[in-house]
Amino acid sequence: xxxxxxGIVTGVLIGGLYALMALGISLSWGALKIINLAHFSFILxxxxxxxxxxxxxxxxxxxxxxxxxxxxxxxxxLIQMFxxxxxxxxxxxxxVTFGIFIILQSGMQTIWSADFRRIGSELNTYxxxxxxxxxxxxxxxxxxxxMAASGxxxxxxxxxxxxxxxxxxxxxxxxxxxxxxxxxDTRRVAVLLSGLSGAFSALAGVFIALGQAIYPGxxxxxxxxxxxxxxxxxxxxxxxxLTAGVIVGxxxxxxxxxxxxxAAPLVTFVIxxxxxxxxxxxxxxxxxxx
Amino acid sequence: xxxxxxxLTGFVVVGLALFFVPAITETxxxxxxxxxxxxxxxxxxxxxxxxxxLTGFSGYFSFGQGAWYGxxxxxxxxxxxxxxxxxMTALPVAGLLALVGGLAxxxxxxxxxxxxxxxxxxxxxxxxxxxxxxxxxxxxxDGGTGVFMTGTPIPEFLGDFNTAMYRxxxxxxxxxxxxxxxxxxxxxxxxxxxxRDDEPVAGGLGVPVFRYKMTALAMNAFFAGxxxxxxxxxxxxxxxxxxxxxxxxxxxxxxxxxxxxxHWMGPVVGALIIYTFSDRLNSAxxxxxxxxxxxxxxxxxxxxxxxxxxxxxxQRWVTTLVTLGGVIAVLSxxxxxxxxxxxxxxxxxxxxxxxxxPDRLWARIRGDDGNAGGKPIGDPVGPLAEVxx
Numbered sequence: 001x002x003x004x005x006x007g008i009v010t011g012v013l014i015g016g017l018y019a020l021m022a023l024g025i026s027l028s029w030g031a032l033k034i035i036n037l038a039h040f041s042f043i044l045x046x047x048x049x050x051x052x053x054x055x056x057x058x059x060x061x062x063x064x065x066x067x068x069x070x071x072x073x074x075x076x077x078l079i080q081m082f083x084x085x086x087x088x089x090x091x092x093x094x095x096v097t098f099g100i101f102i103i104l105q106s107g108m109q110t111i112w113s114a115d116f117r118r119i120g121s122e123l124n125t126y127x128x129x130x131x132x133x134x135x136x137x138x139x140x141x142x143x144x145x146x147m148a149a150s151g152x153x154x155x156x157x158x159x160x161x162x163x164x165x166x167x168x169x170x171x172x173x174x175x176x177x178x179x180x181x182x183x184x185d186t187r188r189v190a191v192l193l194s195g196l197s198g199a200f201s202a203l204a205g206v207f208i209a210l211g212q213a214i215y216p217g218x219x220x221x222x223x224x225x226x227x228x229x230x231x232x233x234x235x236x237x238x239x240x241x242l243t244a245g246v247i248v249g250x251x252x253x254x255x256x257x258x259x260x261x262x263a264a265p266l267v268t269f270v271i272x273x274x275x276x277x278x279x280x281x282x283x284x285x286x287x288x289x290x
Numbered sequence: 291x292x293x294x295x296x297x298l299t300g301f302v303v304v305g306l307a308l309f310f311v312p313a314i315t316e317t318x319x320x321x322x323x324x325x326x327x328x329x330x331x332x333x334x335x336x337x338x339x340x341x342x343x344l345t346g347f348s349g350y351f352s353f354g355q356g357a358w359y360g361x362x363x364x365x366x367x368x369x370x371x372x373x374x375x376x377x378m379t380a381l382p383v384a385g386l387l388a389l390v391g392g393l394a395x396x397x398x399x400x401x402x403x404x405x406x407x408x409x410x411x412x413x414x415x416x417x418x419x420x421x422x423x424x425x426x427x428x429x430x431x432d433g434g435t436g437v438f439m440t441g442t443p444i445p446e447f448l449g450d451f452n453t454a455m456y457r458x459x460x461x462x463x464x465x466x467x468x469x470x471x472x473x474x475x476x477x478x479x480x481x482x483x484x485x486r487d488d489e490p491v492a493g494g495l496g497v498p499v500f501r502y503k504m505t506a507l508a509m510n511a512f513f514a515g516x517x518x519x520x521x522x523x524x525x526x527x528x529x530x531x532x533x534x535x536x537x538x539x540x541x542x543x544x545x546x547x548x549x550x551x552x553h554w555m556g557p558v559v560g561a562l563i564i565y566t567f568s569d570r571l572n573s574a575x576x577x578x579x580x581x582x583x584x585x586x587x588x589x590x591x592x593x594x595x596x597x598x599x600x601x602x603x604x605q606r607w608v609t610t611l612v613t614l615g616g617v618i619a620v621l622s623x624x625x626x627x628x629x630x631x632x633x634x635x636x637x638x639x640x641x642x643x644x645x646x647x648p649d650r651l652w653a654r655i656r657g658d659d660g661n662a663g664g665k666p667i668g669d670p671v672g673p674l675a676e677v678x679x
Contacts (some may be wrong), residue, residue, distance in 0.1 A: 035408055086593045090408060091351065095547065095592040102540065102585030110578045220536060224419040227412055262434070265423040272416050276409060277402055 002135075004257050009136050011253020012246050015229075016146030017211075019245030020204045021222060022229040023152060023238055024076075024197030030236020031173040032190050033090040034083060037097040039201050040219040040226070041104035046072055046205025047214045048112055054119050054209075061124050061210055062144075068202040076198020080191045101219070109216040118213040126210050141211030148203060153242040156196075160238070169193055173236060224265065225252070228272035234282020244282075247271075297471060305464050312453045325452050327569060327631055332459035333521055334565045336466040337538060338545040338557035340513035343470050344506045346551035347479060349486030351407070354395075354414030355539045357421050358511040361388040362518025364425060367437040367528040372430075377442055381519045388515020389508050396507040400500055415539075422534035436529040439522055451523075458520045466513040470554040473509070482506055541565075544584060548591050550598020559600045563638050570635040595646055602645045606652075613641045 021043055028034045046068045054061040079100075088096055121128055129140040160166035168189045171179035180186050208214060229248055233240035248268055255267040312325050341355050365384035369375040399413055425432045448454035473479045481502045484492035493499040522528055541564065542557075549560025564584075571580035595602070603610045617637035622630070647655070 029408075088593070092592050094351065094408065094411060095543065096589050098540070098543070099585045099588030099592065102588065103582050106578050106581035106585065109581075224416055227416070231409070231412070260427075262423065262427045265419065266427065269416050269420040269423065273413065273420070276413050276416070277398065 004254060006136050007253040007257030008250045009138070009253075010142070011249040011251070011256070013138060013142040013146045013249070014253065015245040015247070015249020016149040016242070017142060017204065017207060017245075018225055018229045018249060019153065019233075019242045020145055020149040020200065020207070021226045022233065022241045022245060023149070023156070024200040025226065026230045026233060026235055026237065026241045027156070028194055028197050029230065030234075031169050031193055032080070032083075034080075034088065034093040034194075035090065035097065036079075036197070037094065037223075038079070038100040038104065039097075039197065040222050041101050041108070042072060042075065042198060042201040043205045043208065043222070044214065044216070044219040045104060045108060046202040047209040048108055048117070048205075050206050050209040051117050051119055051214060052112075054123055058123060061119055062126065062206070064209075065203065065206050068206060069199045072198040072202035072205075073195040074198070076201075077191050077195040079198070080194030083194075084187055084190065105216055105219060112216070114216055116213040116215050119209060124210060139211070141207055144210070145204070145207035148207070149242060149245065152200065152203075153238040156238040160236075165189070165192070224272065225268050228268055228275060231272065232275045232279075232282065237282055240282050294475065297475075301464065301468060301471075305460070308460055309457070312449070312456050322452060324631070325456050329452075329456045329459040330569070331562055331565050332456075332463040333517060333524075334541060334545060334561040335558050336459070336463040336517040337514055338542045338549070338561045339463075339466045339470045339554070340510045340517070341542040342546045342551060342554070342557040343473055343513075344510040346546055346556065347473065347482040347486065348503055348506045350503065350506075351411040352414045352510070353411050353539050353543075354417050355510075355514055355542045356534055356536070357414070357418040358388045358392060358514035359518040359521075359538050360418065360421055360425075360533045361391050361511075362515030363522040363525065363528055363533050364431060364437070365515070366519040366522040367439050367525075368431055370442040371437045371439050371528075376445075377523070378445055381516065384519030384522075385512050385516035388518070389512040391515075392507045392511025393504060396504045400503050400507075418534055418539070422530055425534070426530050432528075432530055434530070436527055439526050439528060442523065444523065455520070455524060459517070462513070462517050462520055466517070467554065467558060469509060469513065470557075473506075474554040478502060478505060540584075544588050544591075546598075547588070548595075548599055550600040552597065553600050556598050556600040559603065560598070563599070563642060566631065566635045566638060570632055594648075599642060599645055606645060609644055610641055613644050614638070617641075 021040075024042075025036055025039050028036050028039075049068055049071075050061055050064040053059070053064050053067065083093065083096075086096075118124075119127070126140045126144070130137040131140065131143060132138070158166075160169060168179065168184045171182070171184055172186050172189050176186050208218075225248060229241055229244045232244035232248065233242070248271060251267050251271060252264040255263045308328075311328060314320075315322070315324050337355060337359065340358075341352065344350055345352050362384040365387050366377065366380045369380035369383060370377055395414075395417055399410060426434050429435075444451060444454045448457050473482070481492070481497045481499075484495070484497055485499055485502060489499060525532065545560035545564045546557040547560070548564060549558065550556030564587075568580055568584065571577075571583065614637045617640045618633050621633040621636060
C-alpha cells in the first residue's frame with residue numbers, strides 16, 4: 001500500500017512536469033489556433049542546450065534558466081511572426097509544425113547523436129537530492145518542476161482573467177476579426193503569447209535536463225501524454241492543464257506500481273480517448289464554451 | 291470511349307507493363323535493385339492512396355495510418371511466425387482485422403459530433419500509441435521482444451523473394467489505386483467531397499454522412515492493413531519501434547500533400563516523387579540530411595502549393611512532359627549519373643521546381659493571363675478571396 005501511495009505522489013509531481021510541457025501548447029492552441037507540434041522539440045532542444053552549456057562551462061544547470069528562457073522567448077516570437085506572415089490556420093499549423101518538428105529532431109540527432117546524455121552528478125547536485133515528507137522521498141527535480149508549473153498556471157490564469165493583456169488574449173481567442181475591429185493589436189498579442197509559450201518550453205527543458213537522461217526519441221514519447229493533458233485540461237485553460245497533469249500523472253504512477261511500467265502509457269491513452277469522447281471541451285470548462 | 295473506360299484501360303495497360311518488369315530486368319541483366327526500388331514505391335503508393343481516401347476525400351485528417359499498417363504487419367507476423375499459418379491465409383486476415391479496427395474506431399468517433407478537425411486527428415494519433423503499448427505488454431502479440439518472420443515460406447508460384455514481393459505489392463497497389471479511383475468517380479466520392487466542404491449542409495441535403503465516413507475509414511484501414519501484411523515479409527523481424535513509429539504517417543501525409551489531396555492520382559504522383567528523392571538521398575549516405583529535407587519540404591509544400599502538384603501537372607502538362615523527358619534524355623545521353631533512378635530523381639526535381647512557380651509568375655513568363663482555356667486553380671481572386679478567408 002505504501003508503494004501505491006509513493007507511486008501516486010511521485011506521479012502527481014511528474015504530472016506537474018507534464019503540465020509545464022502542456023501549458024505552451026494549450027495556450028497557443030486555445031488562443032492562437034496553432035497546434036504547435038514543434039513545441040516538443042523546443043523542450044528537448046532547451047534540455048540539450050542546458051546540458052551542453054552546463055557540461056562545457058561546468059556551471060550550475062539551474063543557472064542556465066536565465067539563458068534558455070529569454071532565448072526561447074525570442075524563438076517563440078519569431079515562429080509566430082512566421083506563422084502570421086504565412087497565414088497559417090489551425091489545420092495547416094499541424095502540417096507545418098510537424099515539418100519543423102522533424103527538422104529539429106534530425107538536427108538534434110545529428111548534433112548530439114542518439115546516445116543518452118546526462119549531466120554528471122558532480123555538476124547536477126539536484127538529481128540525487130530529495131526531500132522526505134511523511135516518509136515519502138520527493139526527488140528535487142520533479143518537485144521544482146511541479147512548483148514552477150503550479151506557479152505559472154496560477155499566475156497565467158490570473159493574468160488571463162485580470163489584466164488588459166489577458167482580456168486581449170481572450171478576445172483574440174473568441175473572435176480575432178472582432179478583436180481587431182475593437183482596436184486590439186492581434187498580431188502583437190499573438191506574438192507575445194507565442195513568446196511566453198516558448199519560454200515555458202525552455203523552462204520545461206531545464207527540468208528535463210535536471211531530472212533525466214535525454215535522447216532524441218524522448219520528444220516523440222511525450223506526444224501522447226502531453227496531448228492528453230492539454231485536451232483533458234481544456235484548451236487555453238492553464239489551471240485546467242495543471243489539474244489534468246496531476247490526474248494523468250497520478251493514474252500513470254498508480255498503474256506503474258500496480259501493473260508495471262509498461263502499463264503506464266496504456267492507462268494514459270485510455271484516459272485520453274475517454275477525454276476526447278466524453279469531455280472534448282476539457283474537465284474544468286463549462287459545456288457552453290467551445 | 292468514356293473517361294471511365296479510358297482510365298480502366300490505362301490501369302490494365304500499366305498493370306500488365308509493370309507485371310513484366312522483373313522478367314525484363316532479369317533478361318537484360320539489370321541490377322536487382324530496380325525491382326526492390328519499384329516494390330517499395332508500390333508500398334508507399336498503396337499507403338498514401340488508402341490514406342487519401344479518408345483524409346483527402348472526406349477531409350478528416352488522420353495521423354492513424356501507422357495503426358492500420360501496424361495491425362496488418364503484426365497480424366501476419368503473429369499468425370505465421372507464432373502459430374504456423376501459411377502466409378496466404380494470414381494475409382486476408384490482416385486486411386480484415388485492420389478493417390474491423392477502422393470500423394470500431396469510426397463507430398465511436400463518428401458518433402461524437404464534436405470530434406471533427408484537429409480533435410479527430412489527435413484521436414487517430416492516440417489510437418496508434420494505444421495499439422503500440424497493447425502490443426508491447428501482450429506477450430501473445432509481441433511482449434517487447436519482436437516477432438521473427440524469417441521462417442515464413444512464400445508461395446512458390448510467385449517466384450523468388452524479390453519477384454514475389456514485387457508481384458504481391460503490385461497487385462495490392464493496383465487494387466488500392468483502383469478503389470481510390472472508383473470512389474473518386476462515384477456517388478460515394480461526391481458524398482465524401484461534400485462532407486469535406488461542409489458536413490452539416492451535406493447531411494442536411496441527404497448525404498448519408500455517417501455511412502460514407504465509415505466506408506472511407508474502412509477502405510483506408512483495409513488497404514493499409516493488407517499492404518502492411520505483405521510488407522511484414524520484407525521486414526523479416528517485426529518490432530514495435532519499427533512498425534509503430536512516426537515514419538508511415540509522416541510519409542503518407544507528405545506524399546499526399548505534395549501530390550494533391552483532392553485527386554486520386556495525387557498520392558500516386560506524390561509517393562513516386564518523395565520515395566525516389568528519399569531513396570537517392572539515403573543511398574548517397576545523407577540519412578540525417580534526408581530527414582531535414584523531408585521536414586523542410588513539408589513546411590514549404592503546405593504553405594506554397596496548396597492544391598498539390600498533380601492538378602498543376604494536368605494544367606501544365608506540356609511543360610511537365612518536356613522537363614521530365616528533357617532532363618532524363620540529357621542525363622542519360624551524357625551518362626552523367628551512375629543509375630537510371632538518379633536520372634529520374636533529378637528529372638522529377640526539375641519538374642517539381644518548374645511546377646512550383648506560382649500561377650501569377652507563370653502567367654507573366656508565358657505572356658498570357660495563364661488561364662486560357664483552363665479552369666482557375668489555386669487561390670481564388672477577386673471578391674471571393676475575401677469571403678474565403
